[in-house]
Amino acid sequence: MTAVVVFDYGFGNVRSMMRALAHIGLEPTLTSNRRQALEADGLVVPGVGAFAACMDGLKAVGGDQIILERLKAGRPVLGVCVGLQIMFAQGTEGGSIAKGLGVIDGSVDLVDADVVPHMGWDTISAPDDSVILHGLEDQRFYFVHSYAAMSASVPENPVTASSVAASQTDGYRGHAQSSIDDVSVQKVGFCDYGRSHFVTSYERGPLSATQFHPEKSGQAGAQLLKNWAATL
Secondary structure, eight states, rough: OOOOOEEEEEOOOOHHHHHHHHHHHHOOEOOHHHHEEESEEEEOOOOSSSSHHHHHEEETTHHHHHHHHHHTOOOOOOEEHHHHHHTTTEOOOGGGGGEOOOOOEEEEEOSSSOOOEEEEEOOBBOOOTOSSTTOOOOOOEEEESSSESOOOBBOOOOOOOOTTHHHHHTTTTOEEESSGGGOOEEEEEEEETTTTTEEEEEEEEEEEESSGOOOSSSHHHHHHHHHHHHTT
């Protein structure tokens, strides 16, 4: 059985995600345990709330290093909503700049629209050769957010994880295929809302992420989760 961990750091729709993963035949584990999160075939990082608060919650349980270590070792991570946003270099929610993980170069800023938050079903433009959106190019997905990244690029500096070597000494052995450092090709999907053209999906190496909520997006969301699970 494929082992999937939904990372529990206090800032996500964890129950909805657990049900959605179970619905497609997986048996997910909800935990913030370091070893389980590192050793799982796939790690899901949900997120709801403010960018800075989510980063603080993630760091409090070592989730920032867990994510970076997994990506460094080529082990799949799926970020959802703020779980996508924290992969970026920074967020400006609340009028101050908070640092993200820096896996993606770019800033998460307020959506420019007459009505915020952007809430409800919307269409997206899927990138060519998307894995998670294969067969879903014309589908609608469910959004709830006020902030988003307007662009995304591969950072000039590679992703680093200072405790990769240390983690190997306490039992973790990464089955690296290609780390995110080795993969420069990114696949980025977008959505238009108000006057904003924002990032709605991101794929690069072992990292997949969505601004929308697949766990709340009916059959289209279920198929996206199946597509991701098939890569594990």
